[in-house]
Structure formats: C-alpha cells, structure tokens
Amino acid sequence: MVRNANIRSLMSQPNENIPRTVRRMASYLRPHWKAQLGAVVASLVTVGAELPAPLLLKALVDDVAIGGDLSLLPPLLIAIGALAIAGAVGGVAANYLFTSAGEQAANVLRRALMDQVLRLPLAYFRGHRTGDTVTHFTADSAAIAEAYENAYGNGLAAAISVLGIVIVVAIIDWRFGVLAAVLVPLYMLLPRLRQGHHVRAAQSVQSATGELGGLATELIAGMRDIRAFNRQAWSLERLRRLLLALRDARVYQGFIVGWTWVTTTIFWIVYAGIFLVLAEPIFGGEVTIGFALALAGYLSWLNREVTPLTMAYVDLLHAVGAARRLFGFLDTPAEDDAGDGTSLAVTRGDIEFRGVSAAYLADTPVLRDVSFHVPGGSTTAIVGPSGAGKSTVVNLLLRFLQPSAGEIRLDGQNTGSASATEVRRHVGVVFQDPVLFHGSIADNIGFGREGIGQREVARAADIAAATDFVKATRDGFDTQVGERALRLSGGQAQRIAIARAIAGDPRVLVLDEATSALDAESEHLVLQGLERAREGRTTIVVAHRLSTVHQADQVVVLDEGRVLDVGRHGELYERCDLYRDLCDRQMQPATEGRDA
C-alpha cells in the first residue's frame, strides 16, 4: 500500500526528478566508460564518413551531370564508396560496443538488486509479494537495459549525427543552419509536452505486467486447489479481468507512442517549405538544384536521425517509470549490518539474553524484557503458543532483527556491535522449510561454509545421518537437487539442511521447527541426525511438538513476548499451567473429545 501511494505521488508530478533518475541510471554505465568511449568514437567515425555524402551528390548533380565534367566522376564515386565502407564499419563497431556496455550496465543493476534482496530485512518480504520482487528483476531491469541500448546507444549516435548535420548545413548556408538548429529542439520539445502521459502510460503497463506475473504465479502454483474445487472458470475470469486492464494500458501506450510520429509530418512540411523558399533563387539561377538537393538531403537526414532521437527519449521516459520502481526498491532501508567490525571469539557458545525487547514495527513489541541463559554445550528449548515470540528469538539469534533494548551475549561478548555476518558465522540454523538450491548435494552441504572441502562435506553428512541415502542416489554427493532436478523427500531435505548447518562447525545450532513438517518415520531419522549434530554445540530448539523438548537441559516458556518460566520439563509440567496445557493439548487433540 505504501509503495502504491509512492507511485501515485510520483505520477502526480511526472516532471520532477526525471533528470535525477536518468543520472542515476547513467551512473551504472560509468564503469564501462571505455566501451562507451569506443562507441562514441565509432559513432563519430560513422557520422564523419556519412556527412560528406550529400555534398558529393551535389557535386555529381551540379558539376558532373549539369556541368558535364566527366573527369570528376571516378574520384567522386571512389570517395563515396570508401566513405560508405568506413561508415558501415564504424556503425557495426558502435552498435556492438553500445549493446555490450548497455547490457553490462543492466547486469550490474541486476546484481545491485540481488545484493539489495539479500540486505533487506526479512520483514520486508512479509509485506511484499515475491512475484513483485522478481518483476523488479525481469521486467523492470529489461526496460532499463532497453533504455541503455536505445537511449544511451542509438540516442547518443543519433545526437552525434544531428550535431554534425547542423554544423555542415550551417557551413553551407548559415541561415539554413539556424533553421536546422531551431528545428531540432522543436522536435525534441514535442514529445516532452506529452511526457506526463508517457510516464503514466509506462507505469500503468509496468504495474499491470507485474500484477500479471503475480497472478500467473498464484494461479499456476495454486492449480491443485483450483482443480480440486472445480474453480477453473473462476480463475480464468480473474486472469481475463487483468488481461483486459493490461490491454487497455497497452493500447493507451500505443496511442501515446504513435503521436511521436507527428515530428515526421512536420518535417515533410518543412521539406516542402525549403523548396518553396528556394524556388525563386533556383528559377533565377542564383542557387543550383544540386545545392537545394544537398540541403534537402541533409534536412531529411536530420529527420531520420531526430526520429531515433525522440524514440530514444521516449524509451528513456519508459525506463524512468521502471527505474523509479526499481530504485525505490534499491533505496528501501537495508538490514542494519554494519557493526563496528568487532570480531567475536566464540569457543564455548554460551548464550545470554539480557532484558531483550524486539519489534518488527516500531510500536508493536513482539518480545518484552526477555532474559535467559544458555550455558555453552547445553540444549535449551523455547516453547510457547503461536504468537509468543519464538520465531523472533531465532531472528534475533541470526541477526535478522536487532533488539530494540537489551543485549544478546555470545561467550560474554555483546553481539550488538558485531556485524550480522560475524554473528552468523557462529550460528548454524536448520529451518522448518529449508530452501535447497539447484546444484549438487555436495554444493548444498558446502553452502554452510565458504571453501569447504570434500571430506568436511562427507563428515557433515555422516553426522546428519544423511550419508546412507545420499550414497543410494545415482551420483552420490554429485546428484543434482533443487527446483530443476531430483526432488528429495522432506526428511531427506531436512538432513541435508542439518549437514549444511554444521558443515561450518558453528558453536551454536538453532533448530527452528526443524522436524515439524515431517512424518513420524522421517522425523525419527532426522532426530537421529540431530542427536549427533548437537554434540559439543550449544543448541536452541524452537518446537511446538515437544518430542525434541524432553531431551533439553532447560525449557524456556514464552507467552505474549515474555518469559513465563524457565526450568526442566518435569518441573515446568508441575508448576507452569500454560506449559502443562501445551503438553496436554498436544497429546489430546480434539479428536479425542469426539466421543465425550
């Protein structure tokens, strides 16, 4: 909602900040200045080679054809041929270099987007569709890549031509030079008058396209549910409605873009005007036909170059629409990661929460004054009803979130001043739904620590009780897994995740509902893996199933963001009502109340 409002406010002042956005887009080209420079030089060569052509033609008409001097013919024709070849070579080189630099700049931008995705606080993704983020990458960065090629590339080449033509015309006759110089800004001004429409049209097309991406993902990913409930017609209708909006946006955009051709119309009128003005001097013999032709040739060439120039301008405006969305995303405050460079010396993995409060939104605290101590090498379970703040404890430990008050100490050192990277180096985590990446099993285990060796991968797999099933796959540790390849069962994926978590041999292991989504048998296997993985590490277990909890050295009961009680399972069952309730409920689901 906030983002939409942002776009609306930008749209109401379409002229504002366009130069700034363009400058920022251009800044991504700067690292490729050599290619840019080469492209400009190549464009200069092309223009330089092509500029004399109308004058050579004038000589052919006036001196050879009308004047009858045939001896001039061979040198003129050779010059025309040589210049044409030089122009073509320069054109190919310029096109190559502009495209290359433009694409590279777009790629740098894509990389910046990825870095931003990885810097953003996780809370950001709670409020935004993943589809939107991916659209930033694909549609928006593609629009900008196009601008790099068309606006910076073709546009720049056209600008060089335009400048050259105006100069040559001015040399031939200064009055026509002035005319040409006046015409160019006039053409440029025309689309500018409508630039608000262009930006608006581009924005509505981009946002409808983004929405289409989101809806398409939703409908295809939710296909099982749609079919199970016979809702095919309904989902089709939703798509149809959006397509209708998309069509309207595009047709409007097409109409707006079409109007840029008005410049061509004006140009032809000017062309006729030149002959009208020159008619009397030609009849009177003061001006040759060749001169008029050369002039008209230059001016019609000017027209040909102004069109790509205005189109480049339009493309630029379209890209500005995309760039605003994209830069808005890039400017979202990133996760506070800096720290002051403190490195943590962690040997025991002793963890202490001291009066920790935390909030995702400023005024709604999720944790309030939470204190507990986990001695190095021991296991602590965090339990509590949903919404108690269990996941927040995990987010704090992994530095996805900073405490708003209090401190978290690791081996007695305050982690608040260390960078997130440093903190995470000492904390291994197993999520409920780990994401495995496309790559080999070894890659996915090695993911846990940079530059890890084969032997360490094998050992981590051993500890996580994953070796047996990995060896049973066709290519062992080299078997490809992830979205595009072999799909592992939940239990297998979880054991890979455990191996991944301990591959870096962290002192602290966090298990965030690591076995909740598994069936009994898989859970049993995973628990075996966890058993060994925990050895010698401080372990924090967040679980709503209490199966892992009974082995914990201590249990922290959270409720509504506060620590309700801390103790061993037996003690808590005796004295803590909430805890007893949780245990009992779990063993006596509503099914059992059915007969009662």
Added chain:
Amino acid sequence: MTASATGVAAPPAISDREIASRLWGYLRGWRLDYAGAAAMTAGNSAVLLTRPWLLHVLIDDVFGKQDRGLLIPTLLGIAGCGVALGLAAVFGHWFHTRAAEGAMSRMRQEVLQQAQRIPIGDLRGRRTGDVVSHLTADAAVISTVYLHAVSVVCANALRLPGYLVIMFVIDWRLGLITVATLPIHALMATRVRGRTQAAGRGVQNAMGRLSAVMTELVGGARDVKAFNRQRWAGERLDAETRTLWRARVRVALLGSLGRTAHLAYWAALIAIWAFLADAVVAGTVAVGFLVASGQYLLQVGGPVRNVLNEFVQIQVVLGTSRRVFGFLDTPREVDESTGRSLSVTRGELQIRDVGFSYGEDDVLNQVSFAASPGERVALVGPSGAGKSTLISLLLKFYEPRSGRIEIDGQDTRDASAASVRQSIGVVFQDATLFDGSVLENISLGRETVSEADVRRAAVLANADDFITALEHGYDTNIGERGVRLSGGQVQRIAIARAIVGDPRILVLDEATSSLDAESEWLVQQGLERASAGRTTLVIAHRLATVRQADRIVFLDGGRVRDAGRHDELYARNDHYRRLCDLQLLRGEASSPA
C-alpha cells in the same frame, strides 16, 4: 543435469507453417483491427513510393522545364505525404496494439486452461515456472509478431516490386542495377538467418535461466543470509547475466552486420552514376530521374533491412511459439470436461482393487477398502506408502491403472472430474490462499454459494471468530498482499472452503500436520464439526489424530497391509505397532515423568 534444464520436455515438431496458421487463428475477433493496421501499413508504403517521384517532378518539370504552375501542387503533395505518414503511424500503432493484445489475451487464457487440464503432476517444481513464463514473458514476445513483425515484412515485400517497376519505367539500366543488388541483400539475409535464429534462442534461454535463478535466490534469501552466502548468490546471478550478455551482444552484432546490407545501396548508386553519367550529360536521361532513382535505391535497401530485422524477431517468435504450442499440445491424460454426472446423496466410498504407477514402479497395488456414509476412515503408513496418490486418484487428478473407485455405487471412471470433485471437499496440508478477501477465498467465486453459506461454513470450521475480529471482517484481503494469517487460520479457511459446497465426502490430507499444538487443537475442533454427517477420509502421520477413526487402513509399499480399529491393529500388526512406537517417543515425552 537433467534434460529438461532448459525448458519444456521435448516439444512435438510443429512446422513453421502450422505455427503461422495457428498464430493467425488467435486474431479471430480482432481481424478488423488487424485489417485496419494492414491498411495503415499499406498507406505508409504508398506514400514512400510516391515521394521520390514528386522529387523527380520537382527537379525535372518544375525547375528543369521552369514550369512554375506545378511548383505549389508538387510541394503540397510532398507536405501531404508527411501528413498521411503521420496519420498512418498513429492509427497503425493503435490498431496493431489492439489486435496484438486481443490475440495475446486469448493465448494466455488458453495457456491457463491447458494448465487446468494437464495431469496435475506435470505442474510440479520447475514446470510451474515454465508455465508462468508462457503466461507472461513468452506471450509478450509472441505479441511482437502481431505488433510489427508480420506487417513490416508484408509492407516491405509489397514495396519492393513497386520500386522495381518504377526503376524500370525510369530507365531499364536502372532497373537492372537495382535487380542486381537484390542477391546481395538476399545473400546477407540467408547467411545471417540461421545464426540470428540460434542467437535469438540463446537470448531466450539465457533469460529463462536468469529468471529461474532469480526466483530461487529471492525465494531463498533467508537461507542465503543465514549462512552468509551473499557473495555466492551474487556470483550465481553474475554467471547467468554474463551468459545473457554474451547472447545479447551476439544478437546485436548479427543485427548490425545485417544492416551493413545498405552498402549495397552505395554500390548501386556508384554503378548508376558510372553507367548513366554519359547519358545525363548527353541529355538522354534527366538529372531528376537520377536523383529520384538514388532515393528509390536508398529505399530498396530499407525493405531488405527491415525484413532482416523483423526476421530476427520472427525467428524468436517462432521459437517461443513452438514452446508455448508445445505446452498447449501436451496430451491431456485426464479429460476433465466430459463424462457422466454423478448423483451423490449418501457419500459411500468404494475403492476396488486400485492399482497405479507414475512410471515403472507400482505406487498402488490392488488397494481395496470401503467407507460407509458418515464413517471416518484413516489412511496411515510410512512415507511413500501411496496415501497421497490415493487421494489424487480419488480427486481424479489421475486415473487408476487398474481397478476402480465408486461413489454411492457409481463408477467414477467414466464420470466427469467436475462432478466427482463436487461431491468431495478436500483440505490439503498447505492450502493456497488467493489474492482476495476472506469471502472470496472461501467461496472461490462459486455462484451458488451465498454470503450466508460462507459464514455458516466458517462457523463450522471454527474460523468465524478470528475472521470477524479482522479489521474488515469477511472483506479483509488475505492474499499475498493482504493481512497475513497464521498457519492455523489458513487451515481453518481451507476447511470452510472445503465444506461450503456441502460435499458428502471430506478428505483431509495432512490437514494439521504443519501446525503447532495450539493451532492444531483449534483446527481439529473445526474439523470435528465440519466432518459431522460426512464420510471422512483422513491422512495423517500423527497417529494421535487418527486413533479415534472408525477404521484405520494401514498402507505400506502401495498395498493395504491391514485394516481395522487402532487397538486391533496395534495388537496384531507388527509394522503398525512399530509406527506407533516411533510416535510414542512423543507420548512418553510429554506425559509427566
């Protein structure tokens, strides 16, 4: 690496001609717009053919023969050409866009319809991304064929003979020289064609891989951060963008090489002057003709250049269309639209000797059991036992390889999938919420469902309380962009969704497995009420949830190993007892020591 890494499983061979005729088919309903667009393009060509002729009239007749009376009409003609060109551009653009978007809208709807009909298993994992890109990026690429590719090619193909005729009319030698340039253009076209085609495919593939990697990395941002692998993620992205860069530069290079074809124009111009200068000096050819022919020659290069450029695009479109049509032509193993309608009043379920396999290995083998109306039957067994497959068969996502499933004594094999699903409400482990209100998510747009029905279902599903506590109650948006619900709340919405149509049979596929204890308790309460009076089939790996079932069917290795009440099975079946004992780990854990 799997073979399908770059796209849809080997698309059936479709000829270019077939693709073209199918693409034409999508214009149905928009042909008037397309005709308008074609008319505008034709007008544009006519203007371009007229202008040099006007120039010749200007030079030879007006200035050469000093015919002052012709000056104004000729100049008006030139200006008029400009006006016509502008109008043709504006309206041509408009008509083209209307036609293209209309056609694409139809194709996108067909893609969705196809996705709704192919076997559900074909939509897993990466295929999801492929189909999403058919709906989005692929369709956008194909739309260019309607936007400009074809009309530019046609207009230029028409303009070319026009130029040749005019050149021959001016002077037969001019005509011959012009004709002589054509093989040069053609040679460029054929040489560039194959390479550009391959390069275009390279760009599409690189884009596809890039978007897959991006989706993966954005989805896995949490994991990347937790393991400090940001640099790795960046490098992974860079590897793909580098490939994309190489592919794009290749296309650009080939494109600009194609454009050097205009060197042929200069060659022809030189030839014209070399051959005809004598004739002009001798007075047999007028100067204006020579000038006009230069203009025509320049424009002859235009069509060839344009066709070349559009050819690149058309090749890309052909490749993309082949992918999309390949998907649209995927055999629909399950024809969901046809079949008898079932009439289900009691909800009696009979599974008779059902066998099934996805590939070679049997997933289900001779599975038989029954559920009487109102009975609660639980399917238990280790993972891979075939429980979820059985549910897929029941919902007619697949057809049994052998045996049959009967509902109220009626064979479902020849019944329509829609009527089978009408009689079954299902709650999956991970219900999908759609972007929309609570009301929409429960009713899913069913016309026969009133708001009162939705509320009643929500009350039964134990969801009414939390829904009314939301800011906008039943109108609260709960899609990805809306209020975030907890897992337990989502499942209760899913239960309401399952029972709102009052089906006789309720299927619970691990409906509470991923919930915490408290949420599970709330959801179970909802399920309890929701299943009253319905035949209920429960899959759950947590035996505590199913212990009270009227009957437990114990599946292992695709066969029914045993069936009966919990205590019976526990007493007589070793495997079942082992499964229970694994879970009793938990039982001992939470009972006080």
